[in-house]
């Protein structure tokens with residue numbers, strides 16, 4: 438198995454923060470996976486492309502980065518079945534599928550990261566989420582040293598959530614995903630920004646529009662290191678929403694199937710007066726308040742200090758505690774924002 442010791446992770450996370458792992462392993466075969474049993478008795482973290490990860494200390498735990506590559510396509514009368522290795526890049530997969538005439542992922546274009554991470558938080562954008570096309574996830578279980586195939590139901594997908602963040606957390610790693618795309622594709626244009634496209638828009642039109650909107654709204658991590666939305670959009674009860682609405686008539690809201698209400702975390706941060714706020718080289722982005730950007734080689738700790746400040750200000754103003762979408766990784770493994778020394 439490919440491995441390295443004392444490996445610098447600065448180029449392996451989209452916040453571009455420095456952190457050194459004692460051991461970096463890249464399993465790319467079933468025999469490599471079995472060899473991991475001697476590795477996982479120490480604190481470890483499974484890393485994809487690091488675009489949803491913040492290393493908060495100068496030392497990181499052992500890193501396991503799955504190296505499984507490859508895309509295979511099977512066609513039936515009414516659908517395409519696509520199996521993709523965890524180490525493939527998500528956006529490249531979207532482009533590849535569309536080039537092959539396989540449509541469905543266009544709304545999820547330009548989301549950074551690996552295919553293997555996509556099920557973990559059930560990535561989503563512009564009215565589509567990973568779960569919509571997931572057939573099964575191939576997962577290696579550390580304890581039994583065996584490969585399991587988890588159906589979409591077994592993955593327990595929710596809003597930025599899945600079984601891989603819950604019951605199966607740290608108990609194995611994703612090797613590949615299998616997706617299914619019905620041939621009777623129809624563009625999903627209901628989301629704001631796509632509703633200006635004509636009803637007959639092609640998948641390429643949709644992808645181009647998604648890319649254009651994202652590029653205009655979100656800072657490019659290659660230019661301004663960031664991890665996209667730092668916090669999840671909070672979901673509150675109808676009562677809490679109605680009480681807030683009395684003070685904030687213009688507050689955006691998105692009713693959910695269970696009568697709860699999703700609010701826009703970016704709006705809450707902006708209205709707490711934090712848009713453009715900068716501290717120790719970290720900025721609440723001046724155009725998109727939901728994104729924290731590393732402007733001046735800040736450390737993971739600097740970024741987490743600003744995140745805590747944002748969380749506190751929003752809690753004080755609205756009584757809502759924002760939950761991070763980004764994963765915080767210390768030398769001892771994953772930690773909560775509240776849990777480590779600021």
Ligand SMILES: Cc1cc2nc3c(=O)[nH]c(=O)nc-3n(C[C@H](O)[C@H](O)[C@H](O)COP(=O)(O)OP(=O)(O)OC[C@H]3O[C@@H](n4cnc5c(N)ncnc54)[C@H](O)[C@@H]3O)c2cc1C
Nearest residue numbers: 485486487488489490549550551553554560561611664665
């Ligand atoms: C500019 C920008 C925009 C973004 N926009 C969106 C968006 O619109 N929608 C959205 O949902 N997200 C968005 N994100 C977040 C990010 O793109 C996703 O979370 C993506 O899935 C992360 O992929 P990664 O490979 O970089 O994951 P990492 O950050 O490396 O890991 C993320 C999590 O997945 C786990 N993981 C990774 N690979 C595996 C594996 N093979 N097996 C088991 N666990 C694994 C890690 O342990 C970790 O818990 C954005 C990020 C950026 C920087």
